[in-house]
Amino acid sequence: xxxxxxxxxxxxxxxxxxxxxxxxxxxxxxxxxxxxxxxxxxxxxxxxxxxxxxxxxxxxxxxxxxxxxxxxxxxxxxxxxxxxxxxxxxxxxxxxxxxxxxxxxxxxxxxxxxxxxxxxxxxxxxxxxxxxxxxxxxxxxxxxxxxxxxxxxxxxxxxxxxxxxxxxxxxxxxxxxxxxxxxxxxxxxxxxxxxxxxxxxxxxxxxxxxxxxxxxxxxxxxxxxx
Amino acid sequence: xxxxxxxxxxxxxxxxxxxxxxxxxxxxxxxxxxxxxxxxxxxxxxxxxxxxxxxxxxxxxxxxxxxxxxxxxxxxxxxxxxxxxxxxxxxxxxxxxxxxxxxxxxxxxxxxxxxxxxxxxxxxxxxxxxxxxxxxxxxxxxxxxxxxxxxxxxxxxxxxxxxxxxxxxxxxxxxxxxxxxxxxxxxxxxxxxxxxxxxxxxxxxxxxxxxxxxx
Numbered sequence: 001x002x003x004x005x006x007x008x009x010x011x012x013x014x015x016x017x018x019x020x021x022x023x024x025x026x027x028x029x030x031x032x033x034x035x036x037x038x039x040x041x042x043x044x045x046x047x048x049x050x051x052x053x054x055x056x057x058x059x060x061x062x063x064x065x066x067x068x069x070x071x072x073x074x075x076x077x078x079x080x081x082x083x084x085x086x087x088x089x090x091x092x093x094x095x096x097x098x099x100x101x102x103x104x105x106x107x108x109x110x111x112x113x114x115x116x117x118x119x120x121x122x123x124x125x126x127x128x129x130x131x132x133x134x135x136x137x138x139x140x141x142x143x144x145x146x147x148x149x150x151x152x153x154x155x156x157x158x159x160x161x162x163x164x165x166x167x168x169x170x171x172x173x174x175x176x177x178x179x180x181x182x183x184x185x186x187x188x189x190x191x192x193x194x195x196x197x198x199x200x201x202x203x204x205x206x207x208x209x210x211x212x213x214x215x216x217x218x219x220x221x222x223x224x225x226x
Numbered sequence: 227x228x229x230x231x232x233x234x235x236x237x238x239x240x241x242x243x244x245x246x247x248x249x250x251x252x253x254x255x256x257x258x259x260x261x262x263x264x265x266x267x268x269x270x271x272x273x274x275x276x277x278x279x280x281x282x283x284x285x286x287x288x289x290x291x292x293x294x295x296x297x298x299x300x301x302x303x304x305x306x307x308x309x310x311x312x313x314x315x316x317x318x319x320x321x322x323x324x325x326x327x328x329x330x331x332x333x334x335x336x337x338x339x340x341x342x343x344x345x346x347x348x349x350x351x352x353x354x355x356x357x358x359x360x361x362x363x364x365x366x367x368x369x370x371x372x373x374x375x376x377x378x379x380x381x382x383x384x385x386x387x388x389x390x391x392x393x394x395x396x397x398x399x400x401x402x403x404x405x406x407x408x409x410x411x412x413x414x415x416x417x418x419x420x421x422x423x424x425x426x427x428x429x430x431x432x433x434x435x436x437x438x439x440x441x
Contacts, residue, residue, distance in 0.1 A: 003330075010327045018315050083311040085281050086369065090328035092299040 007091055011100025016107070018077060026108070029070045033116040036062040041123035051124040056187035059120050060143065060180055063113065064173075067144075070108050071151035072168045074101045075159035094223070098152055098216040106148035113140060126191070135198060136190035142205045143183035149212035150175050156216075156223045179208050231257045231292055231302075231376050233278070233407045239286035240270070240277050247273045249431035251287070255424075257376070260399060260408045262415060265428035271411040274428065275379045278409065279303045291377070301329070304375035308382035310362030311369075314355030318346055318365055321354050322372060329373035340368040344394055359386040367398060378402060380410040384417045392417055 019026060040058045044051060078084045091097060117140065120126075150172060158167045182205040189198030216223075233255045240248040247270045255261045263271050276282045278289050280298030289296045296302065312321050322340065326332035341347040344364040346357075354362060363386050370378060384392055399421055402408060412418070415425070427434040 007328055010324065014313070014316070014324050017320075018313065021315055077313065077315075082307070082309045083313060085276070085279075085305055085307065086311045086325065086366075087328075088281060088298060089279060089301065089303060089305055090325050090373075092301040094298070 004093070004096065007096050008099045008103065011091070011096065012103045012107075015077075015100065015104035019104070019108070025070075025073060026111070029066065029108075029112055030115055032069055033062065033066050033112055034119065036065065037116060037119040037123055040120070044124060051126055052191055055120070055124055055126050055191060056184045058124065059117065059187060060184050062116065062120065063109075063143070063147070064176065064180065066112055066116065067109055067147040067151055068169045068172060070112060071105050071148065072155060072158075074105055074152050074155040079159050093221075095217050095220040098156060098220045101155070102148055102152040102213075102216075105152050106145060109144045109148055110141075113144060130193035132190040132193050132195055135195060135202070136187060138202060139183050139186035139190060139205070142202065142209055143179060143186075146179040146183075146205060146209045146212060147176065149209060149216075150179070153212060153216050153219070153223075156220060179205060182208065229257070229376070231407060232290075233296070233377060233409075234290040234293075235274075235278065235287070236290065237287035238274070238277060238284050238289065240273050240282065241285040242273075246285075247431055248277070248284075251428070251431070251433045253426050253433055255407045255409065257405065257407055258403055260403060260410065260418075260421060260423040262418060262423045262425045263409060263411045263428060264413070264415065264425060269428040270431045271428055272381050275305070275381050275409065275411060278377075279305050279379050281305070296377075301373070302375060303377040303379060304370035304373065306367055306370045306378070306380045306383045308385040310354075310359065310366040310386075312354045312362060312365055315353060317351050317353055318357070319350040321365060322368060325369050326372045331373055336372075340371060343398070344368045345390070360388050360391050363387055364391055364394060367395060371398065371402070374405065376406055378406050378408045380408065380412075382411055382413070384412065384414065396421060 040062065044054055044058065078087060087097065088094060154168055154171050154175070158171065161167060182201045185201040186198055186205065189201070235251055235253050238248050238251040239246070251274060253261070263274065265271050273282065277284050278296065280296060280303065291300065291302060313324070316324065318341065319337065322337050323332050326337060338347060341350055344367055346361060346365055346368065349357065349361065354365060357365065363383070367383065383395055387395060399408060399410070
């Protein structure tokens with residue numbers, strides 16, 4: 001078991017090293033996220049609606065599109081360098097690749113959200129009074145976990161197909177509907193200062209996360225089979 | 227003395243879609259043997275290596291290593307492709323360290339020894355992407371050797387190598403002989419001149435039953 005996690009950590013570190021060495025993809029995704037903030041805040045102000053009411057939907061639509069842009073390159077380096085065979089032989093287990101990539105994707109999403117979420121909060125002028133910050137943070141963390149897990153799983157599937165960039169968002173959306181419902185309602189409840197009454201939706205998100213974290217342990221062996 | 231290992235391939239079949247790539251491949255090899263696998267384009271040579279390595283599942287037959295099924299998680303095999311499978315943005319040293327750590331062996335002295343063996347020690351801090359194709363191939367060879375594999379699979383490894391690189395690879399093949407079973411796919415047997423090897427020819431997915439010894 002320790003050896004399993006040790007190799008995952010090595011994969012994770014390597015991906016972080018590569019990402020922060022070039023920074024191109026990270027910066028372009030940050031710019032994309034910032035553009036989403038500006039476009040939505042402009043549109044919401046024009047529509048003259050309560051920002052507290054639209055904030056959950058706007059936030060999670062943006063994070064969804066951000067994750068599509070950020071995560072669909074999970075296996076890109078392995079594909080471009082044709083290094084997958086060497087990596088599989090060194091890892092010995094295909095599921096190791098999932099967990100290494102998943103951790104990297106989760107980290108990437110959190111870094112992007114650290115920029116985008118406060119910007120949305122500011123530009124949509126959300127009133128912080130009475131907000132259940134703990135529930136809000138839990139929703140963001142759990143939602144990001146689920147996005148990263150599904151994103152990595154689908155990337156593993158689509159990376160071997162010629163139309164990967166097209167297929168990834170098409171496959172991601174229906175799979176992520178339960179997660180999106182849960183996190184939007186959790187965020188809505190957090191903004192309204194709710195707690196216990198919203199926990200059911202948070203539990204739904206947790207179950208979703210658990211399912212898509214454990215499933216690849218079995219599935220990835222077949223997904224990356226040559 | 228290095229451990230004696232035995233590879234046995236029995237009636238191996240592999241189907242991809244509707245096409246039967248491998249139909250009935252049978253052969254055996256032990257530590258100390260270099261087996262050259264030859265055949266026309268599309269005969270299934272690369273597919274054979276990938277199935278033996280555990281990178282692809284066979285449709286039938288079996289691959290045995292010391293009498294037990296050879297699986298990907300046994301981590302006994304190393305693979306040298308005709309493509310230099312490396313991370314371009316990592317340096318020469320980082321590529322080797324990364325794969326070494328995955329195998330649980332990243333001794334700096336050993337990494338230096340390998341890089342000196344393939345003539346890349348002076349380039350250790352260069353990104354792999356800026357190396358010439360031949361130098362990338364040499365790094366790929368070093369990467370494959372990092373864990374002292376008991377089974378080494380070479381798929382057209384002489385591709386892109388200059389005369390110096392080909393000589394390095396011949397030295398590797400000879401140096402590894404006492405410690406590994408080596409299977410090498412090649413179109414050019416002349417590159418193995420001076421090395422003892424056995425030839426197995428694939429014809430339309432089947433191994434030719436008669437094997438000629440060379441060297």
